Amino acid sequence: MNKTDVLIIGAGPTGLFCAHQLGIIGLSCEIVDNLDKAGGQCIELYPDKPIYDIPAVPECTGEELTNNLLQQIKPFNVKFHLNERVEEIKKVENRWNVKTSGGVEFDVAAIVIAGGVGSFEPRKFSVKECDKYEGNSLLYSIKDKTIFKDKTISIFGGGDSALDWAIELSNTSKVNLIHRRDGFSGAESSVQKVKQLHEQGKLNLFTKYQMESVVGDKKIDSVKIKHDEGETKEIKSDYVLGFFGLIMQLGPILDWGLNINKKTVEVNTESFETNISSIFAIGDICSYPGKLKLILSGFHEGALAARGCFKYAKPNEKLRFEFTTTSKAAQERLGIKK
Amino acid sequence: MAKITFNTHDNNTHTIDIQNGLSVMEGAVQNDIPGIDADCGGGMACATCHVYVKDEWLNKLPAKEDGEEDMLDMAFEPKNNSRLSCQLIVSDELDGLEVNIPSKQA
Numbered sequence: 361m362n363k364t365d366v367l368i369i370g371a372g373p374t375g376l377f378c379a380h381q382l383g384i385i386g387l388s389c390e391i392v393d394n395l396d397k398a399g400g401q402c403i404e405l406y407p408d409k410p411i412y413d414i415p416a417v418p419e420c421t422g423e424e425l426t427n428n429l430l431q432q433i434k435p436f437n438v439k440f441h442l443n444e445r446v447e448e449i450k451k452v453e454n455r456w457n458v459k460t461s462g463g464v465e466f467d468v469a470a471i472v473i474a475g476g477v478g479s480f481e482p483r484k485f486s487v488k489e490c491d492k493y494e495g496n497s498l499l500y501s502i503k504d505k506t507i508f509k510d511k512t513i514s515i516f517g518g519g520d521s522a523l524d525w526a527i528e529l530s531n532t533s534k535v536n537l538i539h540r541r542d543g544f545s546g547a548e549s550s551v552q553k554v555k556q557l558h559e560q561g562k563l564n565l566f567t568k569y570q571m572e573s574v575v576g577d578k579k580i581d582s583v584k585i586k587h588d589e590g591e592t593k594e595i596k597s598d599y600v601l602g603f604f605g606l607i608m609q610l611g612p613i614l615d616w617g618l619n620i621n622k623k624t625v626e627v628n629t630e631s632f633e634t635n636i637s638s639i640f641a642i643g644d645i646c647s648y649p650g651k652l653k654l655i656l657s658g659f660h661e662g663a664l665a666a667r668g669c670f671k672y673a674k675p676n677e678k679l680r681f682e683f684t685t686t687s688k689a690a691q692e693r694l695g696i697k698k
Numbered sequence: 699m700a701k702i703t704f705n706t707h708d709n710n711t712h713t714i715d716i717q718n719g720l721s722v723m724e725g726a727v728q729n730d731i732p733g734i735d736a737d738c739g740g741g742m743a744c745a746t747c748h749v750y751v752k753d754e755w756l757n758k759l760p761a762k763e764d765g766e767e768d769m770l771d772m773a774f775e776p777k778n779n780s781r782l783s784c785q786l787i788v789s790d791e792l793d794g795l796e797v798n799i800p801s802k803q804a
């Protein structure tokens with residue numbers, strides 16, 4: 361059991377800055393994110409794209425913003441729990457007991473939901489029967505590539521993951537790469553390599569085909585694919601891999617009894633507390649009149665939510681308003697030596 | 699201003715007026731048309747604003763910009779008449795546009 365003052369759900373820019381604001385006022389926190397790294401949309405969707413509207417930062421990329429935020433919270437030694445999705449919350453007396461998908465548990469005084477548009481999850485095939493094979497012969501990510509040795513693998517997708525795995529697995533397996541059009545979104549050098557392997561007969565490339573159905577019993581035997589023009593093919597496959605990027609799913613947050621409106625959580629604008637006391641929501645996931653889904657709004661919301669957490673974490677103390685420029689306490693927490 | 703018709707998967711039809719300059723996605727979201735999720739708010743990063751354009755409109759729409767086709771690779775059941783509605787900016791020329799919304803966005 362991890363005991364801390366506040367649990368932040370989501371390591372996007374908003375959650376990261378909220379950790380800073382909690383640290384400054386002397387509260388401890390830990391952060392959970394379903395992704396394998398911090399940064400939320402900035403790191404997952406646009407790490408290399410420049411952002412021009414962070415106050416006092418004329419230009420920085422999604423990745424630079426994330427790194428700067430991580431640098432800024434370094435003094436507080438915030439503990440991250442990555443690759444974990446928050447599943448369940450339960451009120452125990454005045455505190456919250458929180459559980460993640462991987463079985464990590466927390467005992468906290470308050471929860472700050474900074475979950476953006478939801479946790480990032482792999483996009484799945486639209487064909488219904490696929491669910492049945494998911495995890496055994498149909499996969500959306502690869503943990504152990506040795507299982508594919510000498511097998512026939514059908515890979516769907518046209519981005520870097522699909523191309524890179526097709527190239528890599530073609531060394532030890534029979535690979536079919538299936539994509540809905542002739543163009544690819546992955547790196548040009550990988551596209552060239554795939555075409556070359558195809559010409560050398562080391563990989564089968566099917567473009568303008570999409571999945572029609574999967575055939576099998578306990579495991580997949582073959583997959584039927586359909587050309588734009590209607591022609592279908594059945595190809596033997598021991599494994600089917602789908603690489604369609606990630607999608608955001610609100611998931612378990614919907615079941616916690618929060619007031620949800622169009623996939624967002626309603627909050628008050630004084631402390632960004634939700635309809636459930638000691639649960640706060642900030643960033644893209646919160647809604648209130650005038651809400652702008654911008655990073656700068658998330659920073660403001662995080663500053664107020666952090667202060668809102670104080671009375672739950674330290675009910676017997678009074679929070680004083682202070683500036684970091686002049687507050688000795690804040691500077692001590694930041695580890696500033698004078 | 700353009701009148702745009704959305705056919706949703708449950709066989710309902712919604713015709714709404716959308717102001718010039720807004721995207722078809724924004725018009726749909728503001729009018730609570732079901733089935734347009736637009737998770738990334740128009741950033742061309744989610745493909746959950748995916749629509750199928752009526753065939754006769756395909757060639758009348760502004761061409762896809764870089765990245766739209768890449769993002770459509772990720773969409774739920776993309777077809778040749780697929781577009782991202784956040785990339786369709788409304789103008790008088792779009793008056794009468796009709797699109798079908800896929801059964802799901804993800």
Ligand SMILES: Cc1cc2nc3c(=O)[nH]c(=O)nc-3n(C[C@H](O)[C@H](O)[C@H](O)COP(=O)(O)OP(=O)(O)OC[C@H]3O[C@@H](n4cnc5c(N)ncnc54)[C@H](O)[C@@H]3O)c2cc1C
Pocket residue numbers: 369370371372373374375392393394395399400401402405406410411412413444445446447474475476477478479480610611612613642643644645653654655656658738741742743
């Ligand atoms: C292409 C693009 C360009 C953009 N450009 C700009 C710009 O120029 N300026 C600007 O201000 N904004 C921009 N934005 C918007 C900005 O990125 C978002 O407003 C911002 O990322 C929101 O931050 P957040 O911390 O609230 O949520 P997110 O960044 O979405 O992070 C939420 C995190 O929470 C995690 N999570 C959710 N639920 C759970 C759960 N149950 N368990 C564990 N983890 C969970 C998710 O995995 C995710 O990592 C852009 C967005 C896109 C897509």
Ligand code: FES
Pocket residue numbers: 723736737738739740741742743744745746747769782783784785
């Ligand atoms: S709204 Fe996300 S791609 Fe259109």
